[in-house]
Amino acid sequence: MAAFTLKINGQARQVDVDPNTPLLWAIRDGAGLTGTKYGCGVAQCGACTVYVDGQTVRSCSMPVSAIGTSEITTIEGLDSxxxxxxxxxxxxxxxxxxxxxxxxxxxxxxxxxxxxxxxxxxxxxxxxxxxxxxxxxxxxxxxxxxxxxxxxxx
Missing domain, CATH: 1.10.150.120 ([2Fe-2S]-binding domain)
Known part of the structure; x- marks a missing residue:
C-alpha cells in the first residue's frame, strides 16, 4: 500500500492503494466517487472513461502510480x-x-x-x-x- 494524492475534479484526495491499482478503483473505492463504472477491465468498453489532463482515458487499465500530478475529471466533475x-x-x-x-x-x-x-x-x-x-x-x-x-x- 502507498499513499497517493490525486487531483480529482479540482480537489486533492488522498487514497491508500497498491501502486498497481487501476485508477478506476482509486477513484471509486479510494475517493468514493462511483459515477465512473467498471465494465470490462481491459479498456475495451469505455464505461470507465475519465479525463486525465483533459484527455479521455480508460481508467480500468491505467495504474494509479502513472497519474502523478495530473488533473483527473470524472463524470461527477464534468461542468462545461x-x-x-x-x-x-x-x-x-x-x-x-x-x-x-x-x-x-x-x-x-x-x-x-x-x-x-x-x-x-x-x-x-x-x-x-x-x-x-x-x-x-x-x-x-x-x-x-x-x-x-x-x-x-x-
Missing part, C-alpha cells in the same frame, strides 16, 4: 457548456436504458464536442468507438450528440 448540452440532449432523447455505460458515453461525447462542435456521423462514430452500449442505443446516442451540437450553435 458542452457537458451540459450533452446531458440535456441525453435526457431529451431518453438515451439510457440500463444506464450502466452512460457516464463513459457522456464523457466521450463531451470530449468530442469540446474539440469538434459540428461533428459528422463519421466523426461521432470515430470518437465513440470503444464505448459499448449493452442496450444498443447507438442511434439515440448519435442523435443526442447532434442535438447537443446544435444547441451549442446558438
Amino acid at each position: 457548456k458542452e457537458a451540459k448540452a450533452v446531458q440535456a440532449a441525453w435526457v431529451a432523447l431518453d438515451v439510457p436504458q440500463c444506464g450502466y455505460c452512460q457516464s463513459g458515453q457522456v464523457m466521450s461525447a463531451t470530449a468530442l464536442l469540446s474539440v469538434n462542435p459540428t461533428p459528422t456521423d463519421n466523426d461521432i462514430d470515430l470518437a465513440m468507438n470503444g464505448n459499448i452500449c449493452r442496450c444498443a442505443t447507438y442511434v439515440r446516442i448519435r442523435a443526442a450528440i447532434h442535438g447537443a451540437a446544435k444547441s451549442l450553435e446558438g
Whole structure:
C-alpha cells in the first residue's frame, strides 16, 4: 500500500492503494466517487472513461502510480457548456436504458464536442468507438450528440 494524492475534479484526495491499482478503483473505492463504472477491465468498453489532463482515458487499465500530478475529471466533475448540452440532449432523447455505460458515453461525447462542435456521423462514430452500449442505443446516442451540437450553435 502507498499513499497517493490525486487531483480529482479540482480537489486533492488522498487514497491508500497498491501502486498497481487501476485508477478506476482509486477513484471509486479510494475517493468514493462511483459515477465512473467498471465494465470490462481491459479498456475495451469505455464505461470507465475519465479525463486525465483533459484527455479521455480508460481508467480500468491505467495504474494509479502513472497519474502523478495530473488533473483527473470524472463524470461527477464534468461542468462545461458542452457537458451540459450533452446531458440535456441525453435526457431529451431518453438515451439510457440500463444506464450502466452512460457516464463513459457522456464523457466521450463531451470530449468530442469540446474539440469538434459540428461533428459528422463519421466523426461521432470515430470518437465513440470503444464505448459499448449493452442496450444498443447507438442511434439515440448519435442523435443526442447532434442535438447537443446544435444547441451549442446558438
